Amino acid sequence: MNAKSTSSPAPSGQPADDVRKPRSDGEQSRERLLLAAMRLFGQQGFSKTSTREIAQAAGTNVAAISYYFGDKAGLYQSCFSFMCAEAGGNVAAFDQPHFTLRESLEGYYGQMIAPLLNQKQEADVMLRLFFREMLEPTGLWVAEVENNIKPEHLALTRVLCRHLGLAGATDEVHRLAYAIPALCIQLLISQDVINAITPHMLSTPEAISAWCGRLVDYAEALFNAEKLRLQRKA
Structure with missing residues (x-):
């Protein structure tokens, strides 16, 4: 398994929080959808997980899934791209x-x-x-x-x-x-x-x-x- 780390090391002597760039609302919404989808897909599988469930868990609306990922299959594929x-x-x-x-x-x-x-x-x-x-x-x-x-x-x-x-x-x-x-x-x-x-x-x-x-x-x-x-x- 080839899971990746999403955190980046900070320069020597500088706290990580000081160098982390604030993310836009869109980036935060997209990441919330990815994390919610990963959790639900992992618990229930692809076929038994609805886009409505994912959007609700992420605190956004179903239209955001279409906007960022196209459809449920695109979101599922993006979960793996995010992980690997x-x-x-x-x-x-x-x-x-x-x-x-x-x-x-x-x-x-x-x-x-x-x-x-x-x-x-x-x-x-x-x-x-x-x-x-x-x-x-x-x-x-x-x-x-x-x-x-x-x-x-x-x-x-x-x-x-x-x-x-x-x-x-x-x-x-x-x-x-x-x-x-x-x-x-x-x-x-x-x-x-x-x-x-x-x-x-x-x-x-x-x-x-x-x-x-x-x-x-x-x-x-x-x-x-x-x-x-x-x-x-x-």
């Missing part, structure tokens, strides 16, 4: 030739947990919409896999091959590249479980950030196991 970052920016965070393996893994997990740090409530809504799309596909999830998830996966295999000394990705490298994000995906989709058992582990930005370091440790262990397997095979 371009793959290139995420890939650049970890696929750099001069990075050590640990630096690449830190960048990889850093972009995955960024929504939890910057907009936790919105991240929960985004995840629910992703799940709903997987259960009741409209075609947007297929596009997300092709346009964003696949490029990130291939970039991760390049990183792994570089540090394993391989010319190209084997099935074992692909398996490793599926296992590494799975560590973080489990965190993202199991927040309800974690909050029920050990709520302090997600209660603060510091607690969430601590996950990144541990995930890097676990991923390094998986990598080292694969490296050892290759050495023994050789």
Whole structure:
């Protein structure tokens, strides 16, 4: 999953509120519609959610949906565009030739947990919409896999091959590249479980950030196991 963060870092020493430009009423209305639609689509699915419900939840009128998005399908597609970052920016965070393996893994997990740090409530809504799309596909999830998830996966295999000394990705490298994000995906989709058992582990930005370091440790262990397997095979 490739959820993006909508917050922008402030210059050093300057509070974020001081550099955030005030949005126009139109921008605020459009964003309220997007957030309301994401929540309702995630809870009820596309077919069972009406434009009237969305407009009411956003505190605006149905005509605003037509104005900004054309129709319900356009609004649904805009929800995914709003949620999903371009793959290139995420890939650049970890696929750099001069990075050590640990630096690449830190960048990889850093972009995955960024929504939890910057907009936790919105991240929960985004995840629910992703799940709903997987259960009741409209075609947007297929596009997300092709346009964003696949490029990130291939970039991760390049990183792994570089540090394993391989010319190209084997099935074992692909398996490793599926296992590494799975560590973080489990965190993202199991927040309800974690909050029920050990709520302090997600209660603060510091607690969430601590996950990144541990995930890097676990991923390094998986990598080292694969490296050892290759050495023994050789």
